[in-house]
Amino acid sequence: RRLDYRQAGRLLELPAPNALRALVCRALRSLNQLESALINAGVLDAATGRPVVADGSLPASRFECLVQACDLLLRPATSSHRPPGVHPHLAERLRGVRLDSDTTDSSQAQPHQLPRYARINRLLAQPAEVRARLSADGFVAIDDAEGGDVDSLRPGTYLAADAHIPDLLTFPAADSARLAVHPLVTGGALCLVDKASCLPPVCLQPPPGAWVLDTCAAPGNKTLQLAAMVGPAGRVLAVDRDAQRFCELRRRLVAMGAGDRVRCLRCDCLQLGDWLSQRCRDRITHILVDPSCSGSGLTARSVERQALDGGAGAGASDAESAAAKEQQRLASLANFQAMVLRSALTDYPSARRVVYSTCSVHSEENEAVVQELANSFADKGWRLARLMKSSWPTRGLSAFDCGPMCLRAGPGTDRTCGFFVACFKRDTGGSGAAARTAAFGMRKSSGRRRNRKR
Numbered sequence: 001r002r003l004d005y006r007q008a009g010r011l012l013e014l015p016a017p018n019a020l021r022a023l024v025c026r027a028l029r030s031l032n033q034l035e036s037a038l039i040n041a042g043v044l045d046a047a048t049g050r051p052v053v054a055d056g057s058l059p060a061s062r063f064e065c066l067v068q069a070c071d072l073l074l075r076p077a078t079s080s081h082r083p084p085g086v087h088p089h090l091a092e093r094l095r096g097v098r099l100d101s102d103t104t105d106s107s108q109a110q111p112h113q114l115p116r117y118a119r120i121n122r123l124l125a126q127p128a129e130v131r132a133r134l135s136a137d138g139f140v141a142i143d144d145a146e147g148g149d150v151d152s153l154r155p156g157t158y159l160a161a162d163a164h165i166p167d168l169l170t171f172p173a174a175d176s177a178r179l180a181v182h183p184l185v186t187g188g189a190l191c192l193v194d195k196a197s198c199l200p201p202v203c204l205q206p207p208p209g210a211w212v213l214d215t216c217a218a219p220g221n222k223t224l225q226l227a228a229m230v231g232p233a234g235r236v237l238a239v240d241r242d243a244q245r246f247c248e249l250r251r252r253l254v255a256m257g258a259g260d261r262v263r264c265l266r267c268d269c270l271q272l273g274d275w276l277s278q279r280c281r282d283r284i285t286h287i288l289v290d291p292s293c294s295g296s297g298l299t300a301r302s303v304e305r306q307a308l309d310g311g312a313g314a315g316a317s318d319a320e321s322a323a324a325k326e327q328q329r330l331a332s333l334a335n336f337q338a339m340v341l342r343s344a345l346t347d348y349p350s351a352r353r354v355v356y357s358t359c360s361v362h363s364e365e366n367e368a369v370v371q372e373l374a375n376s377f378a379d380k381g382w383r384l385a386r387l388m389k390s391s392w393p394t395r396g397l398s399a400f401d402c403g404p405m406c407l408r409a410g411p412g413t414d415r416t417c418g419f420f421v422a423c424f425k426r427d428t429g430g431s432g433a434a435a436r437t438a439a440f441g442m443r444k445s446s447g448r449r450r451n452r453k454r
Protein backbone atom coordinates (compact mmCIF):
# COMPACT_ATOMS: atom_id res chain seq x y z
CA ARG A 1 0.00 0.00 0.00
CA ARG A 2 3.00 2.27 -0.28
CA LEU A 3 2.03 4.82 -2.87
CA ASP A 4 4.72 5.74 -5.31
CA TYR A 5 3.40 8.68 -7.23
CA ARG A 6 6.26 8.89 -9.69
CA GLN A 7 5.73 5.29 -10.70
CA ALA A 8 1.98 5.76 -10.83
CA GLY A 9 2.42 8.99 -12.79
CA ARG A 10 4.39 7.17 -15.46
CA LEU A 11 1.83 4.41 -15.58
CA LEU A 12 -1.08 6.73 -15.93
CA GLU A 13 0.62 9.42 -17.98
CA LEU A 14 -1.08 12.05 -15.92
CA PRO A 15 0.38 15.51 -16.35
CA ALA A 16 -0.42 17.06 -12.98
CA PRO A 17 0.59 15.54 -9.63
CA ASN A 18 -2.55 17.00 -8.05
CA ALA A 19 -4.78 15.14 -10.49
CA LEU A 20 -2.86 11.98 -9.67
CA ARG A 21 -3.22 12.45 -5.93
CA ALA A 22 -6.91 13.07 -6.32
CA LEU A 23 -7.19 9.86 -8.35
CA VAL A 24 -5.27 7.79 -5.80
CA CYS A 25 -7.40 9.18 -2.98
CA ARG A 26 -10.56 8.26 -4.86
CA ALA A 27 -9.19 4.76 -5.41
CA LEU A 28 -8.50 4.42 -1.68
CA ARG A 29 -11.97 5.57 -0.75
CA SER A 30 -13.58 3.05 -3.08
CA LEU A 31 -11.13 0.23 -2.49
CA ASN A 32 -13.69 -2.44 -1.58
CA GLN A 33 -15.88 -1.81 -4.60
CA LEU A 34 -12.92 -1.59 -7.00
CA GLU A 35 -11.41 -4.79 -5.65
CA SER A 36 -14.73 -6.58 -5.95
CA ALA A 37 -15.27 -5.34 -9.52
CA LEU A 38 -11.78 -6.45 -10.57
CA ILE A 39 -12.22 -9.90 -9.04
CA ASN A 40 -15.64 -10.30 -10.65
CA ALA A 41 -14.24 -9.22 -14.03
CA GLY A 42 -11.51 -11.87 -13.80
CA VAL A 43 -8.71 -9.31 -13.53
CA LEU A 44 -7.58 -9.98 -9.94
CA ASP A 45 -7.29 -13.41 -8.40
CA ALA A 46 -9.69 -13.68 -5.44
CA ALA A 47 -7.24 -15.65 -3.30
CA THR A 48 -4.00 -13.73 -3.92
CA GLY A 49 -5.38 -10.33 -4.86
CA ARG A 50 -2.90 -10.22 -7.75
CA PRO A 51 -3.57 -9.97 -11.50
CA VAL A 52 -4.62 -13.38 -12.85
CA VAL A 53 -1.95 -13.29 -15.59
CA ALA A 54 1.52 -11.80 -15.67
CA ASP A 55 2.14 -11.95 -19.40
CA GLY A 56 1.63 -8.27 -20.16
CA SER A 57 -1.98 -8.69 -21.26
CA LEU A 58 -3.09 -6.96 -18.05
CA PRO A 59 -1.46 -4.36 -15.80
CA ALA A 60 1.43 -5.94 -13.92
CA SER A 61 0.42 -5.30 -10.29
CA ARG A 62 -2.62 -5.11 -8.09
CA PHE A 63 -1.87 -1.43 -7.44
CA GLU A 64 -1.88 -0.57 -11.15
CA CYS A 65 -5.14 -2.50 -11.66
CA LEU A 66 -6.83 -0.65 -8.80
CA VAL A 67 -5.74 2.82 -9.83
CA GLN A 68 -6.48 2.26 -13.51
CA ALA A 69 -9.89 0.77 -12.69
CA CYS A 70 -10.58 3.81 -10.55
CA ASP A 71 -9.62 6.11 -13.44
CA LEU A 72 -11.90 4.16 -15.72
CA LEU A 73 -14.92 3.52 -13.50
CA LEU A 74 -15.04 6.64 -11.39
CA ARG A 75 -14.50 9.28 -14.04
CA PRO A 76 -17.29 11.84 -14.62
CA ALA A 77 -20.26 10.39 -16.52
CA THR A 78 -19.76 12.94 -19.30
CA SER A 79 -16.37 11.64 -20.47
CA SER A 80 -16.83 8.80 -22.93
CA HIS A 81 -13.18 8.11 -23.88
CA ARG A 82 -10.87 5.61 -22.25
CA PRO A 83 -8.52 7.65 -20.03
CA PRO A 84 -4.90 7.70 -21.23
CA GLY A 85 -2.71 5.09 -19.59
CA VAL A 86 -5.50 2.59 -18.86
CA HIS A 87 -4.51 -0.81 -20.23
CA PRO A 88 -6.78 -1.68 -23.22
CA HIS A 89 -7.41 -5.24 -22.00
CA LEU A 90 -8.35 -3.98 -18.53
CA ALA A 91 -10.76 -1.54 -20.16
CA GLU A 92 -12.18 -4.39 -22.23
CA ARG A 93 -12.78 -6.62 -19.20
CA LEU A 94 -14.40 -3.79 -17.27
CA ARG A 95 -16.63 -2.74 -20.14
CA GLY A 96 -20.17 -2.17 -18.89
CA VAL A 97 -19.17 -2.53 -15.21
CA ARG A 98 -20.84 0.00 -12.94
CA LEU A 99 -19.82 0.71 -9.38
CA ASP A 100 -22.63 1.14 -6.93
CA SER A 101 -22.93 4.93 -6.92
CA ASP A 102 -24.32 4.78 -3.39
CA THR A 103 -21.10 3.31 -2.07
CA THR A 104 -18.75 5.39 -4.18
CA ASP A 105 -20.26 8.83 -4.46
CA SER A 106 -21.35 8.98 -0.86
CA SER A 107 -17.79 8.13 0.05
CA GLN A 108 -16.92 11.64 -1.05
CA ALA A 109 -17.73 12.29 2.57
CA GLN A 110 -14.21 12.48 3.99
CA PRO A 111 -13.12 9.88 6.52
CA HIS A 112 -12.14 12.63 8.90
CA GLN A 113 -15.79 13.62 8.96
CA LEU A 114 -16.96 10.31 10.39
CA PRO A 115 -19.43 10.99 13.16
CA ARG A 116 -18.33 10.64 16.77
CA TYR A 117 -20.00 7.52 18.09
CA ALA A 118 -20.45 6.79 21.80
CA ARG A 119 -21.90 3.63 23.34
CA ILE A 120 -23.74 3.76 26.64
CA ASN A 121 -21.96 1.48 29.10
CA ARG A 122 -24.86 -0.19 30.88
CA LEU A 123 -22.44 -1.64 33.42
CA LEU A 124 -22.23 1.86 34.91
CA ALA A 125 -25.26 3.82 33.71
CA GLN A 126 -28.71 3.47 32.27
CA PRO A 127 -29.73 5.27 29.06
CA ALA A 128 -32.16 7.58 30.90
CA GLU A 129 -29.38 8.81 33.22
CA VAL A 130 -27.02 9.43 30.30
CA ARG A 131 -29.65 11.35 28.38
CA ALA A 132 -30.55 13.45 31.40
CA ARG A 133 -26.90 14.36 31.96
CA LEU A 134 -26.37 15.22 28.29
CA SER A 135 -29.46 17.34 28.30
CA ALA A 136 -28.30 19.16 31.45
CA ASP A 137 -25.07 19.94 29.61
CA GLY A 138 -26.89 21.45 26.64
CA PHE A 139 -26.93 18.52 24.21
CA VAL A 140 -30.19 18.11 22.31
CA ALA A 141 -31.33 14.55 21.55
CA ILE A 142 -32.85 13.82 18.17
CA ASP A 143 -35.07 10.78 18.47
CA ASP A 144 -35.34 8.91 15.23
CA ALA A 145 -35.85 5.17 15.25
CA GLU A 146 -34.47 4.92 11.70
CA GLY A 147 -31.13 6.35 12.73
CA GLY A 148 -31.75 9.89 11.49
CA ASP A 149 -29.60 11.86 9.11
CA VAL A 150 -26.05 11.76 10.37
CA ASP A 151 -24.85 14.41 7.95
CA SER A 152 -27.30 17.05 9.04
CA LEU A 153 -26.34 16.83 12.73
CA ARG A 154 -25.34 20.18 14.13
CA PRO A 155 -22.89 20.69 17.01
CA GLY A 156 -24.64 20.17 20.32
CA THR A 157 -27.15 17.67 18.90
CA TYR A 158 -27.01 13.88 18.77
CA LEU A 159 -28.98 10.93 17.46
CA ALA A 160 -30.36 9.08 20.48
CA ALA A 161 -30.96 5.75 18.70
CA ASP A 162 -29.15 3.71 16.10
CA ALA A 163 -30.76 1.31 13.64
CA HIS A 164 -28.12 -1.41 14.24
CA ILE A 165 -26.42 -1.00 17.60
CA PRO A 166 -28.45 -0.75 20.80
CA ASP A 167 -27.31 2.06 23.12
CA LEU A 168 -25.26 3.79 20.43
CA LEU A 169 -25.40 7.59 20.30
CA THR A 170 -24.18 9.54 17.26
CA PHE A 171 -22.67 12.99 17.62
CA PRO A 172 -21.28 15.24 14.88
CA ALA A 173 -17.51 15.05 14.43
CA ALA A 174 -17.31 18.68 15.52
CA ASP A 175 -18.24 17.63 19.07
CA SER A 176 -15.35 15.13 19.41
CA ALA A 177 -13.13 17.35 21.54
CA ARG A 178 -16.00 18.38 23.83
CA LEU A 179 -17.01 14.76 24.34
CA ALA A 180 -13.49 13.50 25.01
CA VAL A 181 -13.38 15.47 28.27
CA HIS A 182 -17.05 15.09 29.20
CA PRO A 183 -17.58 13.49 32.65
CA LEU A 184 -19.80 10.78 31.12
CA VAL A 185 -16.80 9.70 29.03
CA THR A 186 -14.06 10.18 31.62
CA GLY A 187 -16.25 8.43 34.20
CA GLY A 188 -16.88 5.42 31.92
CA ALA A 189 -20.65 5.76 31.40
CA LEU A 190 -20.09 6.55 27.72
CA CYS A 191 -17.46 4.70 25.66
CA LEU A 192 -16.15 6.49 22.57
CA VAL A 193 -16.12 3.85 19.85
CA ASP A 194 -16.35 3.32 16.14
CA LYS A 195 -19.80 2.06 15.19
CA ALA A 196 -18.41 -0.84 13.17
CA SER A 197 -16.41 -2.15 16.11
CA CYS A 198 -19.69 -2.60 18.04
CA LEU A 199 -21.05 -4.95 15.37
CA PRO A 200 -19.33 -8.21 16.43
CA PRO A 201 -20.99 -8.52 19.87
CA VAL A 202 -24.36 -7.58 18.34
CA CYS A 203 -23.89 -10.31 15.71
CA LEU A 204 -22.76 -12.81 18.35
CA GLN A 205 -26.06 -12.30 20.24
CA PRO A 206 -25.19 -13.94 23.57
CA PRO A 207 -28.40 -14.11 25.61
CA PRO A 208 -28.49 -13.15 29.31
CA GLY A 209 -26.78 -15.88 31.30
CA ALA A 210 -24.57 -17.09 28.42
CA TRP A 211 -20.90 -17.99 28.82
CA VAL A 212 -18.77 -16.22 26.26
CA LEU A 213 -15.14 -16.60 25.26
CA ASP A 214 -13.43 -13.47 23.94
CA THR A 215 -10.27 -14.94 22.43
CA CYS A 216 -8.34 -11.75 21.59
CA ALA A 217 -9.80 -9.31 24.04
CA ALA A 218 -7.48 -6.39 24.82
CA PRO A 219 -8.09 -3.50 25.23
CA GLY A 220 -11.60 -4.80 25.95
CA ASN A 221 -14.05 -2.70 23.95
CA LYS A 222 -16.02 -5.72 22.85
CA THR A 223 -15.53 -7.50 26.18
CA LEU A 224 -17.35 -4.65 27.90
CA GLN A 225 -20.19 -4.79 25.42
CA LEU A 226 -20.46 -8.57 25.88
CA ALA A 227 -20.40 -8.26 29.67
CA ALA A 228 -23.38 -5.92 29.52
CA MET A 229 -25.21 -8.33 27.22
CA VAL A 230 -24.78 -11.50 29.31
CA GLY A 231 -25.96 -9.77 32.48
CA PRO A 232 -25.12 -10.72 36.07
CA ALA A 233 -25.86 -14.44 35.51
CA GLY A 234 -23.56 -14.69 32.48
CA ARG A 235 -19.76 -14.90 32.23
CA VAL A 236 -17.16 -13.59 29.79
CA LEU A 237 -13.69 -15.10 29.66
CA ALA A 238 -11.39 -12.42 28.24
CA VAL A 239 -8.08 -13.74 26.89
CA ASP A 240 -5.08 -11.85 25.57
CA ARG A 241 -1.43 -12.81 25.39
CA ASP A 242 0.24 -9.40 25.21
CA ALA A 243 1.46 -8.31 28.65
CA GLN A 244 0.92 -4.57 28.26
CA ARG A 245 -2.39 -4.85 26.52
CA PHE A 246 -3.53 -7.39 29.11
CA CYS A 247 -2.82 -4.88 31.92
CA GLU A 248 -4.82 -2.25 30.07
CA LEU A 249 -7.65 -4.75 29.57
CA ARG A 250 -7.82 -5.51 33.30
CA ARG A 251 -7.61 -1.84 34.25
CA ARG A 252 -10.42 -0.90 31.89
CA LEU A 253 -12.68 -3.75 32.92
CA VAL A 254 -12.41 -2.68 36.57
CA ALA A 255 -12.83 1.01 35.76
CA MET A 256 -15.84 0.35 33.53
CA GLY A 257 -17.72 -1.78 36.04
CA ALA A 258 -17.38 -5.27 34.50
CA GLY A 259 -17.01 -6.78 37.99
CA ASP A 260 -17.27 -10.51 38.54
CA ARG A 261 -18.90 -11.36 35.27
CA VAL A 262 -15.59 -11.06 33.38
CA ARG A 263 -12.63 -13.31 34.08
CA CYS A 264 -9.29 -12.31 32.50
CA LEU A 265 -6.64 -14.76 31.43
CA ARG A 266 -3.27 -13.86 29.99
CA CYS A 267 -2.25 -16.62 27.63
CA ASP A 268 -2.14 -17.66 24.00
CA CYS A 269 -5.71 -18.37 22.96
CA LEU A 270 -4.43 -21.24 20.83
CA GLN A 271 -3.22 -22.92 24.03
CA LEU A 272 -6.40 -22.45 26.06
CA GLY A 273 -6.74 -26.20 26.39
CA ASP A 274 -3.79 -26.04 28.82
CA TRP A 275 -5.57 -23.52 31.00
CA LEU A 276 -9.25 -24.35 31.03
CA SER A 277 -10.86 -27.45 32.46
CA GLN A 278 -12.91 -29.55 30.05
CA ARG A 279 -16.01 -28.73 32.14
CA CYS A 280 -15.39 -25.06 31.58
CA ARG A 281 -14.84 -25.47 27.85
CA ASP A 282 -18.08 -27.43 27.69
CA ARG A 283 -19.92 -24.48 29.17
CA ILE A 284 -18.92 -21.90 26.55
CA THR A 285 -21.65 -21.31 23.98
CA HIS A 286 -20.59 -18.08 22.26
CA ILE A 287 -17.10 -17.17 21.01
CA LEU A 288 -15.71 -13.94 19.64
CA VAL A 289 -12.61 -14.13 17.43
CA ASP A 290 -11.32 -10.58 16.87
CA PRO A 291 -7.66 -11.33 16.16
CA SER A 292 -4.71 -9.11 15.34
CA CYS A 293 -4.98 -7.93 11.74
CA SER A 294 -3.36 -5.48 9.35
CA GLY A 295 -5.63 -2.70 10.65
CA SER A 296 -6.01 -1.46 7.09
CA GLY A 297 -9.59 -0.40 7.80
CA LEU A 298 -8.25 2.08 10.33
CA THR A 299 -5.21 3.25 8.41
CA ALA A 300 -7.02 4.14 5.17
CA ARG A 301 -7.45 7.51 6.78
CA SER A 302 -3.74 8.11 7.36
CA VAL A 303 -2.76 6.67 3.99
CA GLU A 304 -5.12 9.08 2.38
CA ARG A 305 -3.70 11.92 4.44
CA GLN A 306 -0.22 10.94 3.35
CA ALA A 307 -1.36 10.97 -0.27
CA LEU A 308 -2.83 14.44 0.10
CA ASP A 309 0.29 15.69 1.82
CA GLY A 310 2.49 14.71 -1.08
CA GLY A 311 3.49 11.13 -0.31
CA ALA A 312 6.86 9.45 -0.32
CA GLY A 313 9.13 9.45 -3.34
CA ALA A 314 10.52 5.93 -3.45
CA GLY A 315 11.60 4.30 -6.70
CA ALA A 316 9.70 1.62 -8.61
CA SER A 317 11.71 -1.30 -7.23
CA ASP A 318 11.21 -0.05 -3.64
CA ALA A 319 7.49 0.03 -4.27
CA GLU A 320 7.54 -3.50 -5.65
CA SER A 321 9.52 -4.91 -2.74
CA ALA A 322 7.22 -3.08 -0.29
CA ALA A 323 4.23 -4.63 -2.05
CA ALA A 324 5.81 -8.10 -1.84
CA LYS A 325 6.52 -7.64 1.88
CA GLU A 326 2.97 -6.47 2.46
CA GLN A 327 1.69 -9.55 0.66
CA GLN A 328 3.81 -11.77 2.91
CA ARG A 329 2.59 -9.98 6.01
CA LEU A 330 -1.03 -10.46 4.94
CA ALA A 331 -0.44 -14.16 4.28
CA SER A 332 1.07 -14.63 7.73
CA LEU A 333 -1.75 -12.71 9.43
CA ALA A 334 -4.35 -14.70 7.51
CA ASN A 335 -2.69 -17.92 8.62
CA PHE A 336 -2.87 -16.89 12.28
CA GLN A 337 -6.46 -15.66 11.92
CA ALA A 338 -7.53 -18.97 10.37
CA MET A 339 -5.82 -20.88 13.21
CA VAL A 340 -7.72 -18.95 15.91
CA LEU A 341 -11.00 -19.34 14.07
CA ARG A 342 -10.35 -23.04 13.51
CA SER A 343 -9.64 -23.52 17.22
CA ALA A 344 -12.90 -21.73 18.13
CA LEU A 345 -14.87 -24.00 15.79
CA THR A 346 -13.13 -27.15 17.03
CA ASP A 347 -12.34 -26.98 20.75
CA TYR A 348 -15.65 -25.97 22.38
CA PRO A 349 -18.26 -28.71 22.15
CA SER A 350 -21.20 -26.52 23.23
CA ALA A 351 -20.28 -23.54 21.07
CA ARG A 352 -23.23 -22.61 18.90
CA ARG A 353 -22.22 -19.16 17.62
CA VAL A 354 -18.75 -17.94 16.65
CA VAL A 355 -18.19 -14.43 15.32
CA TYR A 356 -15.07 -13.54 13.35
CA SER A 357 -14.14 -9.89 12.82
CA THR A 358 -11.27 -7.73 11.63
CA CYS A 359 -10.66 -4.05 11.05
CA SER A 360 -9.05 -4.92 7.73
CA VAL A 361 -10.25 -4.19 4.21
CA HIS A 362 -8.20 -7.01 2.64
CA SER A 363 -10.08 -10.03 1.35
CA GLU A 364 -7.09 -12.22 2.35
CA GLU A 365 -7.89 -11.55 6.03
CA ASN A 366 -11.66 -11.53 5.59
CA GLU A 367 -13.64 -13.51 3.03
CA ALA A 368 -10.73 -15.82 2.15
CA VAL A 369 -10.33 -16.90 5.80
CA VAL A 370 -14.07 -17.35 6.30
CA GLN A 371 -14.53 -19.23 3.03
CA GLU A 372 -11.73 -21.66 3.86
CA LEU A 373 -13.20 -22.43 7.28
CA ALA A 374 -16.79 -22.56 6.01
CA ASN A 375 -15.69 -25.21 3.49
CA SER A 376 -13.79 -27.26 6.08
CA PHE A 377 -16.45 -27.14 8.79
CA ALA A 378 -19.65 -27.61 6.78
CA ASP A 379 -19.66 -31.33 7.53
CA LYS A 380 -19.25 -30.63 11.27
CA GLY A 381 -22.56 -28.81 11.49
CA TRP A 382 -21.22 -25.25 11.20
CA ARG A 383 -22.79 -22.91 8.68
CA LEU A 384 -22.66 -19.20 8.10
CA ALA A 385 -25.42 -17.01 9.51
CA ARG A 386 -26.72 -14.29 7.18
CA LEU A 387 -25.95 -11.22 9.22
CA MET A 388 -28.37 -8.27 9.35
CA LYS A 389 -29.99 -9.54 6.17
CA SER A 390 -31.87 -6.52 4.98
CA SER A 391 -30.72 -3.78 7.32
CA TRP A 392 -26.96 -3.60 6.59
CA PRO A 393 -26.28 -2.64 2.97
CA THR A 394 -22.55 -3.34 2.60
CA ARG A 395 -21.90 -7.06 2.24
CA GLY A 396 -18.77 -9.16 1.85
CA LEU A 397 -17.14 -9.40 -1.58
CA SER A 398 -19.43 -11.21 -3.97
CA ALA A 399 -16.48 -13.00 -5.56
CA PHE A 400 -16.63 -15.37 -2.56
CA ASP A 401 -19.60 -17.64 -1.90
CA CYS A 402 -19.59 -16.49 1.71
CA GLY A 403 -19.66 -12.78 0.72
CA PRO A 404 -23.41 -12.11 0.95
CA MET A 405 -23.55 -13.74 4.41
CA CYS A 406 -20.89 -11.39 5.80
CA LEU A 407 -20.83 -7.70 6.62
CA ARG A 408 -18.36 -5.14 5.48
CA ALA A 409 -18.40 -1.60 6.78
CA GLY A 410 -16.64 1.50 5.57
CA PRO A 411 -16.58 5.27 5.48
CA GLY A 412 -18.90 5.59 2.45
CA THR A 413 -22.42 4.31 3.00
CA ASP A 414 -21.89 3.11 6.54
CA ARG A 415 -19.98 6.11 7.93
CA THR A 416 -17.60 3.91 9.88
CA CYS A 417 -14.01 2.71 9.72
CA GLY A 418 -13.27 -0.28 7.47
CA PHE A 419 -14.50 -3.46 9.16
CA PHE A 420 -15.53 -7.04 8.42
CA VAL A 421 -17.78 -9.46 10.36
CA ALA A 422 -18.84 -13.06 9.76
CA CYS A 423 -20.75 -15.43 12.01
CA PHE A 424 -20.72 -19.24 12.12
CA LYS A 425 -23.62 -20.99 13.82
CA ARG A 426 -24.56 -24.58 14.58
CA ASP A 427 -27.29 -26.40 16.40
CA THR A 428 -25.76 -28.28 19.31
CA GLY A 429 -27.12 -31.40 20.87
CA GLY A 430 -26.73 -29.84 24.30
CA SER A 431 -23.46 -31.50 25.23
CA GLY A 432 -22.82 -28.59 27.57
CA ALA A 433 -25.83 -29.36 29.71
CA ALA A 434 -23.88 -31.56 32.10
CA ALA A 435 -21.60 -28.67 32.88
CA ARG A 436 -24.32 -26.13 33.68
CA THR A 437 -22.95 -25.58 37.14
CA ALA A 438 -19.27 -25.36 36.27
CA ALA A 439 -17.32 -22.23 37.12
CA PHE A 440 -14.56 -20.82 34.91
CA GLY A 441 -12.14 -23.32 36.38
CA MET A 442 -8.53 -22.70 35.44
CA ARG A 443 -6.23 -25.68 35.29
CA LYS A 444 -3.14 -23.60 35.90
CA SER A 445 -4.55 -21.28 38.49
CA SER A 446 -1.49 -19.63 40.00
CA GLY A 447 -1.27 -15.96 39.02
CA ARG A 448 2.50 -16.31 38.64
CA ARG A 449 2.16 -19.04 36.06
CA ARG A 450 -0.68 -17.28 34.31
CA ASN A 451 1.49 -14.24 33.78
CA ARG A 452 4.54 -16.11 32.61
CA LYS A 453 6.15 -15.17 29.33
CA ARG A 454 5.31 -17.55 26.54
Ligand SMILES: C[S@@+](CC[C@H](N)C(=O)[O-])C[C@H]1O[C@@H](n2cnc3c(N)ncnc32)[C@H](O)[C@@H]1O
Pocket: 215, 216, 217, 218, 219, 220, 221, 222, 223, 239, 240, 241, 242, 245, 267, 268, 269, 270, 290, 291, 292, 293
Ligand atom coordinates in the same frame (compact mmCIF):
# COMPACT_ATOMS: atom_id res chain seq x y z
C1 LIG B 1 -7.70 -6.48 17.25
S1 LIG B 1 -7.04 -6.61 18.84
C2 LIG B 1 -8.47 -7.01 19.78
C3 LIG B 1 -9.37 -5.83 20.06
C4 LIG B 1 -10.40 -6.16 21.11
N1 LIG B 1 -11.22 -7.31 20.74
C5 LIG B 1 -11.30 -5.00 21.43
O1 LIG B 1 -12.45 -4.97 21.00
O2 LIG B 1 -10.86 -4.08 22.15
C6 LIG B 1 -6.24 -8.15 18.79
C7 LIG B 1 -5.70 -8.62 20.12
O3 LIG B 1 -5.32 -9.99 19.97
C8 LIG B 1 -4.23 -10.23 20.85
N2 LIG B 1 -3.60 -11.48 20.42
C9 LIG B 1 -2.83 -11.70 19.34
N3 LIG B 1 -2.46 -13.00 19.27
C10 LIG B 1 -3.02 -13.62 20.34
C11 LIG B 1 -3.02 -14.96 20.80
N4 LIG B 1 -2.36 -15.93 20.16
N5 LIG B 1 -3.71 -15.24 21.93
C12 LIG B 1 -4.38 -14.27 22.59
N6 LIG B 1 -4.41 -12.99 22.19
C13 LIG B 1 -3.74 -12.66 21.07
C14 LIG B 1 -3.38 -8.99 20.70
O4 LIG B 1 -2.53 -8.84 21.81
C15 LIG B 1 -4.44 -7.90 20.61
O5 LIG B 1 -4.69 -7.35 21.86
